[in-house]
Amino acid sequence: MADMTTVQRAQTHAELMREFSDSRTSCSLTKLQLRAALDAADTWVSANAAAFNTALPVAARTALSATDKAKLLMFVVAKRFKVGAV
Amino acid sequence: MATTRKEFFPDGAHFPTANFPAQVVLASGGNRLTLAYDAAVDETAYWSMIAPQGVTGALSLKVHYCMASATTGAVYFQAQVEAITPADATDLDAGTSFDTANSGNGTVPATAGYEQVISITLTAKDNWTDGDLIRIALSRDADNASDTATGDALFLAAELQEA
Numbered sequence: 001m002a003d004m005t006t007v008q009r010a011q012t013h014a015e016l017m018r019e020f021s022d023s024r025t026s027c028s029l030t031k032l033q034l035r036a037a038l039d040a041a042d043t044w045v046s047a048n049a050a051a052f053n054t055a056l057p058v059a060a061r062t063a064l065s066a067t068d069k070a071k072l073l074m075f076v077v078a079k080r081f082k083v084g085a086v
Numbered sequence: 087m088a089t090t091r092k093e094f095f096p097d098g099a100h101f102p103t104a105n106f107p108a109q110v111v112l113a114s115g116g117n118r119l120t121l122a123y124d125a126a127v128d129e130t131a132y133w134s135m136i137a138p139q140g141v142t143g144a145l146s147l148k149v150h151y152c153m154a155s156a157t158t159g160a161v162y163f164q165a166q167v168e169a170i171t172p173a174d175a176t177d178l179d180a181g182t183s184f185d186t187a188n189s190g191n192g193t194v195p196a197t198a199g200y201e202q203v204i205s206i207t208l209t210a211k212d213n214w215t216d217g218d219l220i221r222i223a224l225s226r227d228a229d230n231a232s233d234t235a236t237g238d239a240l241f242l243a244a245e246l247q248e249a
Contacts, residue, residue, distance in 0.1 A: 010126075014124075014126030017124075017155075017236045017237045017238075018126075020154070020155040020236060020237045021155050022154075024155060025155050026157055026198050027155045027157065027198075027236045027237060028157045029158065030159040030235065030236065031125065031159065031236050034236050
């Protein structure tokens with residue numbers, strides 16, 4: 001799995017800052033620090049994609065596409081965020 | 087002693103066709119009206135006025151703002167002046183004639199929502215003359231290296247001050 005492009009990371013950075021503003025989420029990082037964290041998270045996802053795939057049951061591992069697996073992970077992370085299980 | 091020459095508020099602003107700050111109402115702040123300057127895109131708002139009579143001193147713009155979320159870093163604002171004297175060869179229907187940008191930046195408050203003021207000295211003021219038709223363009227230079235604070239800078243008001 002490839003990292004996001006520089007443009008995609010910049011877009012995500014902007015979207016994240018807008019979400020912080022809209023939700024009035026206090027942010028004690030500068031733009032550069034927040035961007036570095038975002039880059040690191042993206043790199044971590046790339047580096048651990050194979051481990052995530054291995055963790056899935058065989059049926060899901062073989063039947064689901066890479067996009068499906070990404071959606072699965074997104075739903076789990078989103079739900080954990082919503083219920084505070086992070 | 088400094089003299090207040092004009093005050094500008096969010097509801098008096100007008101905007102370019104693109105890249106302008108959204109009007110945001112702070113519901114929990116008693117429906118306080120603000121202009122939300124984005125942290126990733128340079129955005130601009132305008133205010134118009136007639137140049138008051140008898141201005142002889144240096145002018146500065148005191149920008150009152152608070153941050154939506156940031157508690158560290160700095161914001162970098164730019165103010166440009168457009169001064170149109172009657173009979174100037176400026177086609178108002180065809181373009182603008184803003185002078186070069188004046189800038190000011192400052193560290194944001196450690197608590198989001200707290201007010202702070204950034205002072206911008208209007209050195210470049212387009213040969214401002216009493217009675218001119220004036221526009222002030224206020225922008226956040228979001229991609230400037232000195233603009234380090236995340237999230238929206240919420241414009242509250244500005245004071246045009248004569249030294």
